[in-house]
Amino acid sequence: MQWLKLKLPFIYLICTVTWATAWANLERDPNGYLTYCPCMGRFGNQADHFLGSLAFAKGLNRTLILPPWVEYRKGEMRSRQVPFNTYFDVEPLKDYHRVILMSDFMWHLADDVWPESERVSFCYMERKSLQQEKNDPDQPNCHAKDGNPFGPFWDTYNIDFVKSEFYGPLHFDVHHSTMATKWQSKYPAESWPVLAFTGAPASFPVQLENRELQKYMQWSAKYRDAARDFIRKVLPRGAFVGIHLRNGIDWVRACEHVKDSQHLFASPQCLGYKNERGALYPELCMQTKESIVRQLKRTIKNVRQTQPNNEIKSVFVASDANHMIGELNVALSRMGISVHRLPEDDPYLDLAILGQSNHFIGNCISSYSAFVKRERDSHGFPSYFWSFPKEKDRQQSKAHEEL
Numbered sequence: 001m002q003w004l005k006l007k008l009p010f011i012y013l014i015c016t017v018t019w020a021t022a023w024a025n026l027e028r029d030p031n032g033y034l035t036y037c038p039c040m041g042r043f044g045n046q047a048d049h050f051l052g053s054l055a056f057a058k059g060l061n062r063t064l065i066l067p068p069w070v071e072y073r074k075g076e077m078r079s080r081q082v083p084f085n086t087y088f089d090v091e092p093l094k095d096y097h098r099v100i101l102m103s104d105f106m107w108h109l110a111d112d113v114w115p116e117s118e119r120v121s122f123c124y125m126e127r128k129s130l131q132q133e134k135n136d137p138d139q140p141n142c143h144a145k146d147g148n149p150f151g152p153f154w155d156t157y158n159i160d161f162v163k164s165e166f167y168g169p170l171h172f173d174v175h176h177s178t179m180a181t182k183w184q185s186k187y188p189a190e191s192w193p194v195l196a197f198t199g200a201p202a203s204f205p206v207q208l209e210n211r212e213l214q215k216y217m218q219w220s221a222k223y224r225d226a227a228r229d230f231i232r233k234v235l236p237r238g239a240f241v242g243i244h245l246r247n248g249i250d251w252v253r254a255c256e257h258v259k260d261s262q263h264l265f266a267s268p269q270c271l272g273y274k275n276e277r278g279a280l281y282p283e284l285c286m287q288t289k290e291s292i293v294r295q296l297k298r299t300i301k302n303v304r305q306t307q308p309n310n311e312i313k314s315v316f317v318a319s320d321a322n323h324m325i326g327e328l329n330v331a332l333s334r335m336g337i338s339v340h341r342l343p344e345d346d347p348y349l350d351l352a353i354l355g356q357s358n359h360f361i362g363n364c365i366s367s368y369s370a371f372v373k374r375e376r377d378s379h380g381f382p383s384y385f386w387s388f389p390k391e392k393d394r395q396q397s398k399a400h401e402e403l
């Protein structure tokens with residue numbers, strides 16, 4: 001009896017660990033794992049990268065470790081890591097491929113699958129450290145934890161790397177070549193159970209073939225419910241147009257690059273990946289207030305004519321800076337339309353509401369808008385872009401139709 005008393009806490013611990021592991025269904029994947037830091041850009045960029053990384057993990061037949069979202073708060077030196085499932089459900093992703101939350105992997109499997117002494121960081125080629133003294137010409141390194149968000153990201157899970165691996169000239173397009181086989185033969189799962197990438201193993205903007213994976217990204221109950229409540233309780237009954245106004249100072253600066261580029265950020269979503277629907281032009285990036293009001297009124301009138309039974313009653317504005325609530329209310333009040341925004345800034349709730357609007361007008365260049373467009377495409381909901389097609393082209397095609 002005494003023996004049992006002494007052993008009881010130990011037995012309890014074993015049972016708890018076994019139960020927790022079984023509960024989470026966490027068996028080791030013999031095909032290996034893939035992890036990466038979403039170290040480039042904010043949400044829109046990270047979401048593009050996520051879809052590519054998901055396709056890449058499937059191509060390599062490795063379980064994708066779902067990284068937390070990396071967020072930046074004003075005045076904070078270090079990024080914040082927000083668990084993947086704060087915003088999106090894990091289960092729907094499993095309809096496409098095997099995935100595991102990073103915390104689950106680190107808590108339940110890492111000791112066995114990825115011991116501390118075997119943690120190697122992958123980068124295409126040497127990545128120089130900002131601290132000169134760390135750069136050793138005889139020992140090139142990924143410096144995977146150098147700078148923000150690189151350090152804070154891996155620190156969140158107490159991950160340090162003992163070595164670097166340069167994978168060039170391999171790349172991530174598993175759709176157009178035998179690239180997946182090349183990765184598998186160079187890095188078999190038995191000797192490389194975890195491939196840990198310094199940045200996302202994916203392109204930006206998202207590769208055309210991977211856009212449709214958006215359908216597996218489904219909002220968590222918290223965001224689904226919050227979006228539904230806002231639409232039901234705050235917006236008037238009836239259809240609404242969701243609009244994205246990207247107009248902060250960072251955007252004004254980014255738009256200066258339009259003049260020397262074929263593409264900028266998410267622009268392939270309207271111009272086509274090979275510019276088959278036209279070249280880049282400034283108004284696609286930044287619109288005047290007058291043109292926004294004009295296009296919004298035109299859209300509302302069109303819907304009134306084409307869908308008289310589902311009349312638009314309101315406009316929901318999402319913006320990183322100027323929501324133009326005053327101007328829009330003045331411009332649209334004669335049409336009996338009210339204009340709304342969230343009482344407090346919430347980029348994720350803005351996205352979830354835009355995804356549910358009856359009509360959506362977004363910014364073609366913005367990857368934040370691109371997220372909404374992809375989600376709506378997956379539901380068959382209509383979307384349009386500011387100043388697209390180009391005013392002149394639009395008039396020409398209208399004249400053509402009238403002929």
Ligand code: GFB
Nearest residue numbers: 041042043044045250254318319320346347350366367368
């Ligand atoms: O998401 P993101 O990469 O999209 O970065 P872009 C923009 C960020 O601004 C979002 C905030 O992640 C949000 O935090 N933001 C933008 C918004 N629009 C809204 C909105 O309607 N509501 C709220 N609440 N927040 C590009 C990047 O941003 O901006 C480039 O792709 C570069 O890397 C450039 O940084 C300047 O594609 O729009």
